[in-house]
Amino acid sequence: MFVKNTWYVAAWSHEVGPDALFSRVVTGSPVVMYRKEDGTIVALEDRCCHRGAPLSVGRREGDCVRCMYHGLKFDSAGACVEAPAQQRIPERAKIKRYPVVERHRWIWIWMGDPALANPDAIPDTHWLDDPAWRCLPGYIHYHVNYLLICDNLLDFSHLPFVHPTSLGGSEDYAKVQPKVERIENGVRITRWVLNTDVPPFAAAVKDWPGKVDRWNIYDFTLPGILLMDSGVAPAANGAREGTRVDAAEFRGCQALTPETETSTHYFFAHPHNFALDRPEVTRSVHQSVVAAFDEDRDIITAQQRNLSLDPDFEMMPFGIDSALSQFRWVVNQRLEEENQARQPSAKES
Known part of the structure; x- marks a missing residue:
């Protein structure tokens, strides 16, 4: 459904x-x-x-x-x-x-x-064609249920393990507990990792003096839309307080559209607001994202194949699953509301 x-x-x-x-x-x-x-x-x-x-x-x-x-x-x-x-x-x-x-x-x-x-009610994705930002369009087809991809996007602690040479960075990223807030039709997730190593995708497009502060702040809303403020800035330079000097900023736009119960369309772009006159930077950022999303597809497809072997398997929840659980609750609530709206009332029947 x-x-x-x-x-x-x-x-x-x-x-x-x-x-x-x-x-x-x-x-x-x-x-x-x-x-x-x-x-x-x-x-x-x-x-x-x-x-x-x-x-x-x-x-x-x-x-x-x-x-x-x-x-x-x-x-x-x-x-x-x-x-x-x-x-x-x-x-x-x-x-x-x-x-x-x-x-x-x-x-x-x-x-x-x-x-x-x-x-x-259409979400604002103006960064996709805003002249102050640059990006390339992306699309991936998955042979998995869209909710498994939602799970992946709602828990970025997988980044150092699934994407060690692209979006990942050091494993201290996975040790930071994000802030999860309920918003209308979804959740907002905020994760700051301070004084960490430069992730490979950022090192490929900009010179950094040493350690960096990194952030991922995003809304994930129905039906499967991720809009993210993310970036990297020199450590202890005030990025967390709002001073993003010498930073690399991004505005990720991602959308999951179910094709069938076992296949999904994935649309994405990763706009950036620096080096706008250097198309090779845009290509590098895009290729890093594509490589990472291909890695996601590999592990999620393997997960789907494993789950299909035992329909009775129950996933064991961990503390890192808060955002996943809350979003699935939102989905189930909306499905229930739509199902009830389709049912004839007792008076009509």
Whole structure:
């Protein structure tokens, strides 16, 4: 089961070109996306109402799309407007149209009740296209349940062990207990590690005089959105008090979108606000993140494979699991609320 009444990232803007049909499965439902002639995004159910063929292997005709199985043509609202050799089109001949918003290089989609789709609820990710920041777009496909990836992102104590040569740094990072706070629809996690070794990814893009102070402060909210203020600054230079002199600052933007119960789309970027005139720095930062996320995928995929061997296995909670537990509680609460909303009342039944 997935939370439906929330905004999911469906694609990077560049993935949906001006003329092509782009398909992606989101929360178990096939979606076809394309741009109208004015450039705005359309997201429709990628399944013809006639025989269920995918429209994504069909043909664009202006702002419409034609199914190339039996030739039905659908407009951008999802209504069938033409059926070869048939003048009368059944009133029920239509497919779902999903609310969609393109903002800061991400295309957001609402898979639930369209009446509840409020664009103001979309998280702020302006760093993705802010001229004061630089980043490259990232995408990874996982063959695991999205909640296992959420667990990974909610507990950064794994960094020195899974990412020793990329994002990790020294093992003292794992010994620091983060501050975990409940916020609306999720949790906020704050971790400071003072007077520590420079992590490899930061050493690759900037010279440092010695030990550093390091921080990761991020919100993790439904359905699986991580927005992070992170960075590295010379030790004892006042970074924790707000003075980020000679620092390397980042604004991580990550989004998990379930494809199915056992597969996930992972969108990410790691904007930085230094060395903006040096594209090689942006490439280095991006490659360090990609390498680390590939390492995450390796261990989480192995975890998923191990868990599938024993469906009755129960994970043993540790103190470091506070954020994980709280976020899963938020997910379960929202699922329960949506399930109850779908149930007919006693009066109706």
